[in-house]
Amino acid sequence: MTDHFALQRRRRAINGWLLLAPSLVMLSVFALYPSVATVFTSLWSRGTRRSPSEFVGLENYRHMFDDPGFWLVVQNNLFYAGLTIPVSIGMALTMALWANATLPARGFVRTAYFTPTVLPMIAAANLWLFFYTPSFGILNQIAGLFGADPVNWLGQPSTALWAICVVTIWKESGFFMIFYLAALQTIPPDLKEAADIEGASRWTYTRCIALPLLMPTTLFILVNAMINSVKLIDHLFILTKGGPSDSSKLILYYIWEHAFAYFDRPTAAAMTALVLAVLGILAALQFAIFDKKAHYR
Amino acid sequence: MTRITTVAAFLAASTALVNPATAETELTMYYPIAVGGALTEVVDGIVAKFEAQNPDVSVNAIYAGNYDDARIKALAALDAGEPAHLAVMFSIDAYDLLEQEHIVAFDDLIEGEEDTRWLNSFYPALMANGQVEGKTWGVPFQRSTIVAYYNKDMFRAAGLDPEKAPTTWDEMVSMGKALTNDDHYGIMIPSTGYPYWMFQALAIQNDKELMSNDGVTTYFNDPVAIETLEFWKSLSTEHKIMPEGTVEWGTLRQAFLESKTAMMWHSTGNLTAVKNAAEFDFGVAMLPANKRLGSPTGGGNFYVFKNASDEEQQAALDLIQFMTAPEQAAEWSISTGYMGVSPAAYETDALKSYVEDFKPALVARDQLEHAVAEFSTFETARVRDGLNGAIQSVLTGDKTAEEALNDAQGAAERLLRPYK
Numbered sequence: 001m002t003d004h005f006a007l008q009r010r011r012r013a014i015n016g017w018l019l020l021a022p023s024l025v026m027l028s029v030f031a032l033y034p035s036v037a038t039v040f041t042s043l044w045s046r047g048t049r050r051s052p053s054e055f056v057g058l059e060n061y062r063h064m065f066d067d068p069g070f071w072l073v074v075q076n077n078l079f080y081a082g083l084t085i086p087v088s089i090g091m092a093l094t095m096a097l098w099a100n101a102t103l104p105a106r107g108f109v110r111t112a113y114f115t116p117t118v119l120p121m122i123a124a125a126n127l128w129l130f131f132y133t134p135s136f137g138i139l140n141q142i143a144g145l146f147g148a149d150p151v152n153w154l155g156q157p158s159t160a161l162w163a164i165c166v167v168t169i170w171k172e173s174g175f176f177m178i179f180y181l182a183a184l185q186t187i188p189p190d191l192k193e194a195a196d197i198e199g200a201s202r203w204t205y206t207r208c209i210a211l212p213l214l215m216p217t218t219l220f221i222l223v224n225a226m227i228n229s230v231k232l233i234d235h236l237f238i239l240t241k242g243g244p245s246d247s248s249k250l251i252l253y254y255i256w257e258h259a260f261a262y263f264d265r266p267t268a269a270a271m272t273a274l275v276l277a278v279l280g281i282l283a284a285l286q287f288a289i290f291d292k293k294a295h296y297r
Numbered sequence: 298m299t300r301i302t303t304v305a306a307f308l309a310a311s312t313a314l315v316n317p318a319t320a321e322t323e324l325t326m327y328y329p330i331a332v333g334g335a336l337t338e339v340v341d342g343i344v345a346k347f348e349a350q351n352p353d354v355s356v357n358a359i360y361a362g363n364y365d366d367a368r369i370k371a372l373a374a375l376d377a378g379e380p381a382h383l384a385v386m387f388s389i390d391a392y393d394l395l396e397q398e399h400i401v402a403f404d405d406l407i408e409g410e411e412d413t414r415w416l417n418s419f420y421p422a423l424m425a426n427g428q429v430e431g432k433t434w435g436v437p438f439q440r441s442t443i444v445a446y447y448n449k450d451m452f453r454a455a456g457l458d459p460e461k462a463p464t465t466w467d468e469m470v471s472m473g474k475a476l477t478n479d480d481h482y483g484i485m486i487p488s489t490g491y492p493y494w495m496f497q498a499l500a501i502q503n504d505k506e507l508m509s510n511d512g513v514t515t516y517f518n519d520p521v522a523i524e525t526l527e528f529w530k531s532l533s534t535e536h537k538i539m540p541e542g543t544v545e546w547g548t549l550r551q552a553f554l555e556s557k558t559a560m561m562w563h564s565t566g567n568l569t570a571v572k573n574a575a576e577f578d579f580g581v582a583m584l585p586a587n588k589r590l591g592s593p594t595g596g597g598n599f600y601v602f603k604n605a606s607d608e609e610q611q612a613a614l615d616l617i618q619f620m621t622a623p624e625q626a627a628e629w630s631i632s633t634g635y636m637g638v639s640p641a642a643y644e645t646d647a648l649k650s651y652v653e654d655f656k657p658a659l660v661a662r663d664q665l666e667h668a669v670a671e672f673s674t675f676e677t678a679r680v681r682d683g684l685n686g687a688i689q690s691v692l693t694g695d696k697t698a699e700e701a702l703n704d705a706q707g708a709a710e711r712l713l714r715p716y717k
Binding site (some may be wrong): 155243244262 | 488541551557695
């Protein structure tokens with residue numbers, strides 16, 4: 001009797017583990033192992049012909065915090081995130097509300113908004129490189145029609161990071177719009193009808209009904225946008241290479257530079273570990289705080 | 298019909314896989330292309346020729362983007378235990394590759410007189426960057442100097458002699474002023490991508506070297522170097538013949554082709570691409586002099602990786618010898634504009650008849666006489682980035698030349714201290 005019971009329990013356990021196995025394997029190979037390896041690497045010094053690698057504890061982190069370049073990059077990244085996240089979410093919402101309304105050529109509008117998202121990053125960056133080029137770039141040609149002097153958008157520290165932000169917003173808002181559009185279409189039409197009968201204005205309906213119902217989507221987009229804001233690197237390769245004078249250098253580019261241009265894996269690993277930690281904390285906070293406020297049906 | 302061809306192609310491919318003819322040694326080579334044009338086909342063609350002559354070796358040539366990408370991909374493959382036996386990488390990577398113990402010296406690979414003669418066959422100026430601590434670690438492949446491209450039509454329109462590009466800084470400024478108008482600038486010197494390279498050229502012309510030969514000392518904040526950077530900046534702020542801010546390396550060739558500048562400084566590796574696309578009469582000249590003529594060399598060298606077996610290293614050496622032989626060097630030079638890497642390349646019929654019709658193809662080589670090794674030290678990428686940042690912050694008006702170069706020098710000294 002007991003034997004039978006134990007057997008069945010074991011069979012169930014095996015069954016469960018088998019079901020878990022694919023995700024478990026994938027997560028360990030692609031997420032868990034790299035993270036642990038990164039933290040491990042960050043505790044060792046870089047090995048060269050002159051000085052072999054040795055355990056240095058938190059030395060790499062100390063060097064990182066002493067490096068003014070690191071703080072500049074952090075500052076740039078905060079600016080970049082602070083500008084692109086709210087603007088692209090705001091634009092995505094506006095575009096979604098518009099594309100969801102009944103208007104002529106709705107399909108065309110949606111396609112037009114979504115096109116930037118479909119373009120490969122490098123292709124998009126190359127397009128913008130030519131938009132921004134002084135004198136024959138399209139931006140300066142248009143501005144020239146109104147008699148403006150050509151501006152070297154990517155070539156001066158005061159505008160370079162802004163120019164990068166514009167490309168990101170252009171690319172992200174279309175992507176986020178799709179989520180909003182999908183969410184908007186799940187809102188039952190009876191709510192709109194009821195609001196109309198009550199005589200609520202379009203603005204009241206949006207503010208009191210649509211936006212709260214969109215909260216879960218907004219939260220999802222917010223987390224995504226935040227992760228994306230430290231993930232940007234492709235555009236930088238094409239557009240500025242972090243220049244001029246480091247004014248548009250972001251954290252992932254800096255990590256890449258250390259790992260592959262400077263052959264300094266441990267410092268890169270230390271920075272990666274830090275980014276992981278910060279992102280983890282932020283995501284946890286967001287879910288803890290906003291989750292209570294978000295309406296789920 | 299299509300299906301039959303697909304099946305045939307598939308069969309052919311699978312027999313090649315199962316039965317690799319008699320190929321005993323397989324080589325994997327990574328290479329970059331930093332200038333325009335469909336150059337992978339040219340490399341594939343040269344490799345195919347080598348395979349035809351050496352049926353026991355098969356070569357897997359992997360195009361890997363620009364210099365940084367090529368280095369990353371090759372080293373990542375090594376790290377991951379995947380095959381990588383040789384690569385074309387930045388000629389100035391030698392110090393770091395050596396320090397990371399990735400490469401072997403050619404002196405240890407070659408045997409016999411013929412090999413020695415081959416190693417001595419290159420232009421000495423092109424060998425300089427590959428020679429560290431008395432050994433040769435890299436041999437030249439796609440090598441360049443900076444040359445001045447100029448738009449002869451604009452020279453005519455400005456009343457200048459179209460056969461005479463500026464030969465001194467003063468001439469460059471005065472001609473630049475004549476060539477600048479509302480539509481276009483007189484000159485553009487790129488300051489993204491490889492600003493240190495252009496700065497080094499100017500510094501050489503001002504008779505100042507930026508580094509010592511052993512790769513452990515830099516001279517960024519020498520008064521002459523500071524004066525040089527001030528001159529570069531004065532082209533836009535004082536003389537107004539160059540746009541303010543930085544000039545983009547990647548779009549400069551297009552700007553020149555669109556007649557937005559009368560002169561541009563760029564790698565000779567762009568020569569064939571400019572030749573094919575220019576809709577106006579253009580010329581190519583050596584860079585002007587201030588105290589002397591000069592340009593740094595540039596471009597990529599061949600390296601052989603340490604972890605390849607002896608047999609593979611010998612096969613890699615054979616491949617490199619083949620690709621740098623005069624005929625192939627000539628073919629490569631004609632399709633790109635890069636230099637023929639040895640004097641013998643210029644003795645081949647192909648290159649002889651090519652330069653007969655197209656004299657600009659000789660400018661980079663002739664300039665070699667005045668060329669010096671490209672800027673390179675230990676920790677070269679980081680030291681170089683410090684210098685790049687300094688140059689850009691001066692050109693964009695953030696710092697004075699003295700401040701910026703003092704900072705860069707300080708950073709370089711900190712980085713190089715462990716190597717002294």
